[in-house]
Amino acid sequence: MKISTEKLISIYEKMFRIRAFEEKVGELFAKGKLAGFVHCYVGEEAVAVGVCQNLDDKDYITSTHRGHGHLIAKGGITKYMMAELYGKSTGYCKGKGGSMHIADASKGILGANGIVGAGFPIATGAGLSFKYQKTDQVAVCFFGDGASNRGTFHESLNLASIWDLPVVYVCENNMYGEFTPQSRHQKINNISDRAASYGITGVSVDGNDIFAVYEAASLAIDKARKGGGPTLLECKTYRYRGHFEGDPQEYRTKEEIEDWRRKDPIIKLKKHLLENKICDETKINKLEENINKEILEAVEFAEESPNPKPEEALENVYTDIIEEARK
Amino acid sequence: MKISTEKLISIYEKMFRIRAFEEKVGELFAKGKLAGFVHCYVGEEAVAVGVCQNLDDKDYITSTHRGHGHLIAKGGITKYMMAELYGKSTGYCKGKGGSMHIADASKGILGANGIVGAGFPIATGAGLSFKYQKTDQVAVCFFGDGASNRGTFHESLNLASIWDLPVVYVCENNMYGEFTPQSRHQKINNISDRAASYGITGVSVDGNDIFAVYEAASLAIDKARKGGGPTLLECKTYRYRGHFEGDPQEYRTKEEIEDWRRKDPIIKLKKHLLENKICDETKINKLEENINKEILEAVEFAEESPNPKPEEALENVYTDIIEEARK
Amino acid sequence: MKEMTYGKAICEAIAYEMRRDKSVFVLGEDVSIGVFGVTKDLFKEFGPSRVMDTPITETAIIGAAVGAAATGVRPIAEIMFMDFIAVAMDEIVNQAAKMRYMFGGKITLPLVIRCAAGAGIQAAGQHSQSLEAWFTHIPGLKVVYPSTPEDAIGLYLSAIRDDNPVIVVENKSLYAVKGKVEDEFKPIPLGRAEVKREGDDVTIFATGACVSKAMMAANELEKENINCEIIDPRTLFPFDKETLFKSIEKTNKVILVTEENKRGAFSAEVAALIAEEAFDYLDAPIVRIGAINTPVPFSKVLEEYYLPSVEDIKKAVKSIM
Amino acid sequence: MKEMTYGKAICEAIAYEMRRDKSVFVLGEDVSIGVFGVTKDLFKEFGPSRVMDTPITETAIIGAAVGAAATGVRPIAEIMFMDFIAVAMDEIVNQAAKMRYMFGGKITLPLVIRCAAGAGIQAAGQHSQSLEAWFTHIPGLKVVYPSTPEDAIGLYLSAIRDDNPVIVVENKSLYAVKGKVEDEFKPIPLGRAEVKREGDDVTIFATGACVSKAMMAANELEKENINCEIIDPRTLFPFDKETLFKSIEKTNKVILVTEENKRGAFSAEVAALIAEEAFDYLDAPIVRIGAINTPVPFSKVLEEYYLPSVEDIKKAVKSIM
C-alpha cells in the first residue's frame, strides 16, 4: 500500500506529538504537578496514528483509560488536553473528567473511559447509529489485551457481527493488563483468533510497524464503510512506561523494556523517512522542534488557566437541571 | 464406546421420566393448575441424561430456566419438584423458588436459574472450589444457544481455561433463544467454534443421539476430572413445546416441529433397545408404566401438600436473621 | 376520550413519537413479538429496521443505546424484566449517567430505557423486582414511573423527547389494566406530581401499582370518614416535593407506599426529605409501607404476603389517625 | 496495643483468618501486587494458590466466588474500585443475595466481597463512588463499613466467618491512616454500632471516612460548648437502630453524614427509620449531609466541593442548636 509523502509526514508528526505529550506528562506527574490516575501511551503510537489516519472527522472512536494517544491521533488539541489533566476550567471537560475521561465529541472522540472494556458496546452503538442513519461513517473501538477478556467484548462483537455494523475493533495488545502478562490472563496468543466466534475477519499485525497498522486499518475501515461489517484487528505493541504513572513495575524486567525499545515505532518510521529520502533531517528536526514547543505552550496554557469555581461542580449533570448547591 | 445394558436402561428410564414429567407439567399448566413462567424440556432429554449419566452425586451442575430435565437427570425427585411447581411447602424450595429456581444442593444441583447465562460463572466457581480443595469433582454448566451470547460465557470460559478448571460447558443448541432463531442471534453455526477463543477443546454432537452425547460428555468429564481443564460441548437439539408454556409459537412452523419429532431421542433409543434386544417390549412398558405412575403420584403429593404459611416468606433470607413481620 | 390498557398506551405513545421523529427507534430482546406483547404493534408498523430484535445481550443493548444516543439518534432500549438491568449497570451508571458530566457538558444522551418491574404474577425472585431506588440515587439519570395509561402516554412523550437518559419503570401487573386516555396525546412534564385524589385527613404517597391500591384503601376508608389525599409523583427524579409538602401541610400526616423492598427504598428518600424539609408539618410519625425485606417468593400465598396490600395501607392510616 | 494503617489492618485480619481456616482464599485483579497494596503481603505469605490474580473479569470473579462458596470454600473476592461492582450486579444481587432464599434455605454462601469506595484522590467519576445504598436495599446481603483499623480487623474476622454474602466497603482515603489496634484479634459482631464519642447536645451519625470528619467537627464544636455524640454503625445491615435511637433519645437532634450522593443514600434509610420509629424523640428536623448530587468531578477544587466537609458538619449542627 502506497502512502503519500504528505500523509507519511503527518503520521510522523502525530506519532511524535503523542510521544512528546506523554513524556511531558510523565515528567509533570513525577514533579507532583499532575494528580489522579494517569496512563501513558509511550511506545504504542503507531497503533493510534496508523488507525486514525484512515478516519475522517465525522468518524468516531471510543478510547480507553490510556487515551491520550487516541485523542491526539484523532485530532485532539494538546493544550485543551493538558489543561484537563491539570483540572483546569479551560480543559476539554472543564476539569470534570481528567485523564481517564478526556473527550472531544466534536472531533468524533467519545472519550477516554475509566472502565476497562466499556468502549465495546458504545462503539457498537455508534456503528448502529451510522447504519440506522444510512451514513458512511465508521466507528473504531480501541481496547487492550486485558479488556479482551471482558464480557462486553463478546456481546459487542456478536451484536456488530449479526447486524454487519461499521465498527472496527482495534486491540492494542501491549502484553500486559495492569501487572498481569497476557499468558496469565488468556490462553491464546493471537487475540484476533477470537474473530472466529463471530464469523468476522480477524487480523494480527506488528503494532510497532506503522505501515502494517495503516494498511490493515485501511482495509478494515474501508470494508466497514462499504457495509462489509466489523473487523477485529490486533496490533502487537508494548508500553515503555508503567501501567500508570508511579507504577514501580516489579512485574517485568528492564531487559524486556530495552528489547522493545529497539523496535520503537517512531525511530523506525524516522529511519524510513530519511533512508527513502521522503524527508530530510532538517525538516524532521524542525517538525520535532515545533511540536516540542507546542507541548511547552500547552503546559503553559494549562498552568496559567484558572481553576474551575467550586460551584461549577453542580453544573452539567443534565441538560436542563442544575443540582442544588450545598447549604 | 460401550455402554452397559444396565446403564442404557437407566438412561432410557431417566429420559422417559423427563418426558413424562414435562408433558404432565404442560397439561397442568394448560389447566391452570400451575402458574408463573414454566419452560419445558421436551425433545432435549438426551442432552441432560447423556451428560449427567457420567456424573456422580458429588459432582455439581448449574441449570437454566429450562431446568426440570437437568434436575431429573442429576437425580432430582419428581414429587419434590412437582410440589415446588405448585408452590407448596413440601417442594424442593418450600415454594419459594418455583420452576425457575428449583434446586437440590444435596445432589449437586446448584439450581435452575432465571437469569440466562448466570450459570457460567457459578459453575466455574464450583470448578475452582474443586481444584482448590484438590478433589476430583467436576462441574457441568448447562446453557442454551441464546445464552452463548452473554458476556458471562466469555468471562467464564476464559477464566476456566487459564486455570484449567474441571468444568464442562454443555450447550443445548435448540436453535432458538426465545422467539429468535440462531441465525438471527449469532453469525456462526457451531457454537463449539467459540472454544478457539480460549484455547480449549470444542465439540459439536447430535444432541438427539444419546450415544453421541454420552460419549462426548464422558470424554470431556473424564478429562476435566483428571486435571485436563474445561471443554465446550455443543449438543444440537430442539424443543417441541413453546419457549414457555402459553407461548403461541408464531415464529416457527408446524413442519419444523414435525421434522424434529422424527428425530426424537427417546423413540430412537427405544428402537435401539428393542432392535438390539437389550430390553424387550414388556420390560419397557413396565418401566414406562412405573414412571407414569410416579408422575401421577407426584401430582397427587403436590396437590395434597399444604401451602406454606404466609409468614414463612420471612424466613431463609439469611442463616441467622429472620426478617421482621408485617405490622 | 377512549379506553386503553396500560400496555397499549405505552405502545401508542412510542408509535406517536416514532411517527414524529425518524431518529427514534426501539431495540431489545424479542421486541418484534414481546414477552408482554407491548411492542408487537410497533414492529407491525415500523418493521425490523426500527424495531430491532437483539441477541440476549443486555450489556450490549444498553451500551449500544448509549453509543447511538451520543451520535445523533434517540434509542429506546428495552430490558425485558427490570431484574435483568443488573447485567447492564455499568452501562447505565458509569457510562450513560456520567458521560455528559465527565465530558464537561459537551454531549447529550437522548436515551430511554424501558423495564418491566414488579411482582404479582408468580414470576419469583429474578423476574419480579422493583429496583428504582438504585437509579434515583444516581446523578445523571431521570426516572419515570407511570401508574395509569394516561400517565404512561404523557410521560413517554416527555421521556423520548428528553435529552438525558431516562429510565421508565413499568409495572407488569398494570399492562392489562384499562384506563381513560385523552384523544390528543400531550406530554406530561417530567417532575410534576399529580394529586390523584383529594382529601384532608392524611396524605398517601404512592407509586406504580401501589397507586390503585391506595385508591382502593382510600375509598374504603372514606366509609369510615377518613379522607385520604393521594399523591403520585409520576417522576421519581426530578422529584416534585412541592406538591407532596403542600399536601402534608394540609393533612399533617403521611403514609408512603411503594412496592420495593422497604429497606433502602425510594420511599426512604421521600421520608428523609419530609423529615428534613417538612418536619414542622408533621403531627405523627411517617409510615412507610413496602414489600417485606426478602427476595420475591414464588408461591401465591407467600407473594401475597410479600406485597404491600390495601389492608396494609388501611391499617397504616388508622395507626396514625 | 500497636499502631497500624487501615490497609495493613485489613491485610492482617485476612491473613489471620487464612491461617485459621484453609478454606479461605482471595481472588481478584492483580491482588498479588494490589493497586492499593493491601493484599501484597498476603501473596507473600500464601502464594498464588490462595491469592489468585484473575483476568479483568469482575462478572466471573463474583460469579465464581458464588459457585465456590456454594461448594465448600470461603472466597474473598476483590473488586478493585467499588465503581466496577456495577459490572457484577447480577452475580451479587440476583445470584448471591437470593440463592439461599430461592432454594428454601438449603444452601449457605460464605462469601466476602471487598471493594474500595470513596473520593478524595482525584480518581474522578468512575473510580470514586460510594454505592453502599444499592446493597443495603437488597435482602440477602450484609454490608460492613469499617472506619478505623481496629474496626477493620474485628469486622473482617466476623465477615469472613459469616455464612452469608458480606460486602465490605473500604474507604480508599483511609488506607494510609493509622490507628491503634489490640494485640489480640477479636471479631466484632456484625450489627453492633459503636459510640465513637459521647455527648449530650446532638447526635452525629457517620460512616466510613466521615467518622473522622465528624470527630474533627465535634472537637471544634466542643470549644463552642456544643457536645456531640458520634455514632458509627460499622455494619450498615444488619443495622443497630437501638444504639442510634438511644442516643437520639438523649440528644433529641440528629445529623446524618455519609459520603454518598445524598439523594437516595443509605442515610435516607436511616432518616426514614428515625422518622418512623424515633419521631417522638426529635426536637428538630433531621439533617443529612452527603456528597452533592453529581458524579465525582476530577479537579481538586471541584472534588473538595463535592465531598462533605468538617465545615459542613459544623454548620449543620449549629443550624439545629
Ligand SMILES: Cc1ncc(C[n+]2csc(CCOP(=O)(O)OP(=O)(O)O)c2C)c(N)n1
Ligand atoms: C472493569 C474494570 N476493571 C478493572 C479496572 C482496573 N484497570 C484499569 S486499567 C487495567 C488494565 C487494562 O489492561 P489492558 O486492557 O490490556 O489495557 P492497557 O492498560 O494494557 O493499555 C485494569 C485492570 C478497570 N478500570 N475497569
Ligand SMILES: Cc1ncc(C[n+]2csc(CCOP(=O)(O)OP(=O)(O)O)c2C)c(N)n1
Ligand atoms: C439476562 C436475561 N436476559 C433475558 C432473559 C429472558 N429469557 C428467558 S429464556 C430466554 C431465551 C434463552 O435462550 P437459550 O439460552 O437458547 O435457552 P432455551 O430457552 O432455548 O433453552 C430469554 C431471552 C433472561 N431470563 N435473562
Ligand SMILES: [Mg+2]
Ligand atoms: Mg494491555
Ligand SMILES: [Mg+2]
Ligand atoms: Mg435455545
